[in-house]
Amino acid sequence: MKEKISISQVAYKNLLRKKTRSALTILGIGLSAWVLASLLGFNRGYESALSKDIDNMGFQVLVTAKGCPYEAATLMLKGGTGLRYMNESVIADILKHKEVEKVTPMLMQAVFDPNKGESGGISAYLGVDPATYPEMKTFLKFKQGGWFKDASAHEAVLGYEAAELEQREVGDKILVPEKNIEYTVVGIMTRSGTQDDGTIFVPIGTLQKDFGQEGKVTAVGIKVDKKANMTELENKLYDLPDVQVVSMAQVKNTIMSLVSTAKVMVFSIALIAILIAMIGVINTILMSVFERFQEIGIIKSMGAMPKDVFQMIWTETVILCLLGGVLGIGLSFGLAKITDLLIRRLLPYTPTGSLIVVNTQLSLLTLAAVLVIGLVSGIYPAWRASRVRPLESIRSEGD
Amino acid sequence: MAANDYALEAQHLKKIYRRGSEEILAIDDVSLSVRKGEFVAFVGPSGSGKTTLINLLGCLDNATTGSLRIGARTVFSAERCLSESELTRIRRQVFGYIFQKFYLVPTLTVLENVLLPFAFFRKPEATGDPMEILKFLGIDNRIHHRPAEISGGEMQRVAIARALVNKPEILLADEPTGNLDTKRSEEIGAILKSLNEKEGLTVLLVTHNPGLAKVAHRTVTLRDGKIV
Amino acid sequence: MKRYLAWLISLALALSPLFAAVGCELNDPDRDVKRLFPDSTGYKTMYVSIAEKGGEALQRKIEARLGDPFKGLFETADVPYTMYQIYKGSELIGYIHGVNQKGQYGGVQVVLALDREGRILAFYFQKLTNQFAKLLRAPEFGKQFLGLSLKDFDDYDVSSQKARPGSKLAAIQNPAPGAETDFRAALRAAKKNLILCDIFLLGGASSNRSGIDLRPDPKESS
Numbered sequence: 001m002k003e004k005i006s007i008s009q010v011a012y013k014n015l016l017r018k019k020t021r022s023a024l025t026i027l028g029i030g031l032s033a034w035v036l037a038s039l040l041g042f043n044r045g046y047e048s049a050l051s052k053d054i055d056n057m058g059f060q061v062l063v064t065a066k067g068c069p070y071e072a073a074t075l076m077l078k079g080g081t082g083l084r085y086m087n088e089s090v091i092a093d094i095l096k097h098k099e100v101e102k103v104t105p106m107l108m109q110a111v112f113d114p115n116k117g118e119s120g121g122i123s124a125y126l127g128v129d130p131a132t133y134p135e136m137k138t139f140l141k142f143k144q145g146g147w148f149k150d151a152s153a154h155e156a157v158l159g160y161e162a163a164e165l166e167q168r169e170v171g172d173k174i175l176v177p178e179k180n181i182e183y184t185v186v187g188i189m190t191r192s193g194t195q196d197d198g199t200i201f202v203p204i205g206t207l208q209k210d211f212g213q214e215g216k217v218t219a220v221g222i223k224v225d226k227k228a229n230m231t232e233l234e235n236k237l238y239d240l241p242d243v244q245v246v247s248m249a250q251v252k253n254t255i256m257s258l259v260s261t262a263k264v265m266v267f268s269i270a271l272i273a274i275l276i277a278m279i280g281v282i283n284t285i286l287m288s289v290f291e292r293f294q295e296i297g298i299i300k301s302m303g304a305m306p307k308d309v310f311q312m313i314w315t316e317t318v319i320l321c322l323l324g325g326v327l328g329i330g331l332s333f334g335l336a337k338i339t340d341l342l343i344r345r346l347l348p349y350t351p352t353g354s355l356i357v358v359n360t361q362l363s364l365l366t367l368a369a370v371l372v373i374g375l376v377s378g379i380y381p382a383w384r385a386s387r388v389r390p391l392e393s394i395r396s397e398g399d
Numbered sequence: 400m401a402a403n404d405y406a407l408e409a410q411h412l413k414k415i416y417r418r419g420s421e422e423i424l425a426i427d428d429v430s431l432s433v434r435k436g437e438f439v440a441f442v443g444p445s446g447s448g449k450t451t452l453i454n455l456l457g458c459l460d461n462a463t464t465g466s467l468r469i470g471a472r473t474v475f476s477a478e479r480c481l482s483e484s485e486l487t488r489i490r491r492q493v494f495g496y497i498f499q500k501f502y503l504v505p506t507l508t509v510l511e512n513v514l515l516p517f518a519f520f521r522k523p524e525a526t527g528d529p530m531e532i533l534k535f536l537g538i539d540n541r542i543h544h545r546p547a548e549i550s551g552g553e554m555q556r557v558a559i560a561r562a563l564v565n566k567p568e569i570l571l572a573d574e575p576t577g578n579l580d581t582k583r584s585e586e587i588g589a590i591l592k593s594l595n596e597k598e599g600l601t602v603l604l605v606t607h608n609p610g611l612a613k614v615a616h617r618t619v620t621l622r623d624g625k626i627v
Numbered sequence: 628m629k630r631y632l633a634w635l636i637s638l639a640l641a642l643s644p645l646f647a648a649v650g651c652e653l654n655d656p657d658r659d660v661k662r663l664f665p666d667s668t669g670y671k672t673m674y675v676s677i678a679e680k681g682g683e684a685l686q687r688k689i690e691a692r693l694g695d696p697f698k699g700l701f702e703t704a705d706v707p708y709t710m711y712q713i714y715k716g717s718e719l720i721g722y723i724h725g726v727n728q729k730g731q732y733g734g735v736q737v738v739l740a741l742d743r744e745g746r747i748l749a750f751y752f753q754k755l756t757n758q759f760a761k762l763l764r765a766p767e768f769g770k771q772f773l774g775l776s777l778k779d780f781d782d783y784d785v786s787s788q789k790a791r792p793g794s795k796l797a798a799i800q801n802p803a804p805g806a807e808t809d810f811r812a813a814l815r816a817a818k819k820n821l822i823l824c825d826i827f828l829l830g831g832a833s834s835n836r837s838g839i840d841l842r843p844d845p846k847e848s849s
Contacts, residue, residue, distance in 0.1 A: 005507075005514045013506040115733070115756045143700065164649045166733040166756070167701050175732035175756055182732070188700070298502040301459065303491025303565065304519040305484060389483060391460050 007308065011315035018288065025284040026324045029370060032277035033328020037366040038339050039270045041332065043263060044362065050255060058136035059104065059221030060230065062246040063094065063237060085216040086243060094220060097236055099228030104132035105217040107204050113177040123177060125156075125200050127207030136223055140196060145170040145187035152205040157187040159197040174200070181210050274369070277324070278377045285317050285381040297390040306386035313382035314375070321374025325367045332366075405470070406435045406569055406601040407456060412465035414451055414624075425451040426462070427624035435568075438595045438602040440615035448624040449605045450573055456603060457494055457571040458486050469493055470568070491520045495562030495570045499577035501554040503546040503561075509533075510542040513560045525566045532560045536590065552583035559590065569601045570594065576608060588614045650674075650707040651725040651736050654753060663740040663749050664713045664721055671712045675827050677704040685826075692822050695785040695815065699729060708823055719743060724824050725753055728816035731808040732756045737816035739772075745829050746776045750817065759803035763810070771799045777821040785815050 015022045065084035094103055107127035114120040134140070134147045148155040158168055163185070168174060173182045183202060191197055208214045224230055230247065237245045289296070296309055304312075332339075414426040425448050433439055433456075441449045454460045455467065458474055458481075466476035474489060475481055481489070503512050513529055533539040536556040541549055546557070555575060562570060572591065576584035592614045594600045604615060612618050620627050653659045660670050677685050686704050690696045697703065711723040725738035733756035740749035750772035752764050762768070775795060782794035788811050790797035801810040 005511050005518050007518050009511075010504070010507070010515070010518055013504075013511075017506050113756070115754060115760060164701055167699070167727060167729040167735075168733070169699050169729075172729070173732055175758070177756070180758055294500075294502060295504060298496075298498075299515070299519070300487060301490060301494075301496050302516040302519065302561070303487060305487050308519045391454060 007312050011312050028280040029277045029324025030327030032273040033325045033370050034331040035273045036270045037332035060224045061222040064219040064244050066242045066244045088215045099233040101225040102223040104221045106219045108218045109211045111178045125202050127204035141190045143188050143190045151203045154183050155186045156183040157201040159199045160191045161197040163188045281377040289385045296388045300390045310382045310386040313385045314378045317374050317378030321370050325370035329363045406433045408432045408468045410466045412462045415463045436599045438615040440604045440612040440618045443621035447621040493568050495567035497558045497572045497575050499574040501558045516565050522565050571603050573605045651727045652709045667713045669714045673710045676707050726820045728812045730812045735812050739820050747772050757806050759806040762803040780818045
């Protein structure tokens, strides 16, 4: 037979008194914890998915002509003008550096297509080197066909979206407007969820000849040796005349700093959710304290010091918050897929891969946050309870 | 008599309540002494101040003026009043309380209710087996029941057990039979008498049941805050 | 650096709506409806797909009527069809529907405006990539289709690309001999367009072979 009963046991049993009320409070905390865990998971998930996307670019450093690199956006606005080129000889200069493992040249060209959309639009083609480009982007898979082998063949490989738009399949032809040149489609890629989906790839030699840009490139992609110091290489590359060096790491940082504004908003939402939960907890415990005034008085008459009463009420709060926290974490695990779908609907740019990553570390962080909230919320009700004087609460009939 | 023979001594106690701008004199200059092992019953009409007096004697409240000694200790006097914490320390050393409304915790079993004081404080002298007390009170077969599952008489006995578990020197009972029928009231009276005679417990009882008051060694009658 | 970023983001943004299977919508519905039906006061847009309305069984029926199976990566049962119901006041006065069809160099989009009985009121190419596009896009070509209905197209066999001699379909001329592939594509597109309208808008009334009524519930369409 147990000879002892602890304050924690008493606290726990106190919560069982009004089961519905305790359950609802736990649910409220659980929902807030779910929001918090999901938001934290989203933060992490987005960042890692973005990293993966950037890694999937294949090359870590991009060297482009100084002034206006790539400029597809400008192409759409200005209609084909504004591109700047580098001489092919820059490739040899880049290869001189020992940190460079592989390079691949690229040429971007555009024409005005009167058949596109209402009043015409831009058709863009990316010239790539079949000897080096596919190696850098090994994760690109084909739905039909494959890469062209000859660097001067009149062939094209289409991203899935580009193919779907024009209903092209392997064996079909595409027509370059204005120049009336035909390319035969030899490969259609599967959806990759990156900008490659909308790209028309052509052998770089062919594109240079057909568009009169022999010896020119718009960009060189560089795969850096694993052991090399990337910053050092970038600095060396800056010395090349008339080029701009873009590092994917920088791109990622820039995007992340844009995203961090969103992060602030996201955390504000989480904070509001937490405040609401806190108020719920304070209300519940406070109400139960008021309902138990007499009992608390009796407990004091039994010899409970104010700190004992404080501990008892505080323990009740902590139990509620722990249970709510565990519920919330469970929800965030279970509903991660649904939340993922929801977010994809709402955001314009979502990287591939799982957007919400809730792991053990995150769960513990959320639990800790909820616990702290509980401890803080519980202070006032516990203090109020500890101040109850026995006589205030004990009343006797007839005197 | 030597000071050690007295359980408590009260001198010129006065208690004034303020209600808004009104002042109510609940206890008006009461002095009394209780010897160890004595059984005193406090009687009087409604509003006479019995409960207020017993609250003062039982260290549940501070008097406005006057002094109180419990055994060798001065609880309050003209020079000092005790804080709530200090009062609590004396209460748990000296007193056990039972009230008209049993005040059991509904979510705890009978046994857990009885052991509840131990969650907060256990006197070094309280080494006995709580089951002995439960057997003595005839509720050892109900230990796993909840208060809602037992009768009124049994609930009061649980409250008594709870009050005794920390081996108090003085038992304070404020209208313990107010919610019970005649038969149960008599049973409670017999229990109090037995505790007093067998265990040497000092008992202070407030009641307006004359039959119950007869069990005591002496009766103190109050009217309008004074002993008559 | 920032430019590269802008490129990345704008390209991604531009592509995101294409993540689903591609259908054919009017480039500018408000303007196009007014142009094709000058008397109209409004229109309702309806989205259907074979997958949700009958699945494989429905697809077989359509292929049988068309006389040609669905081909390739992009002619599938989950392609969304956008159908416009044209109103004058509360009176339904006609329909507009466009389909995608594989052409020689790119996707061809054939848009038909129909009256309540399913007869062609207008025919035009919303999209066509061809050196001889000008000739096919000229009004003279589209005029050849006016007044034709699905029954008339029964005289044209899509797989053999032959029309019954003396039929109305046989009278349709290709103004651009170098664009034979796209001419044939236009005929197939028109026939498929009429079949889809027949099934989803007209209740299969003019075809005794599809026999399926998938007309929209008057309360249902968006």
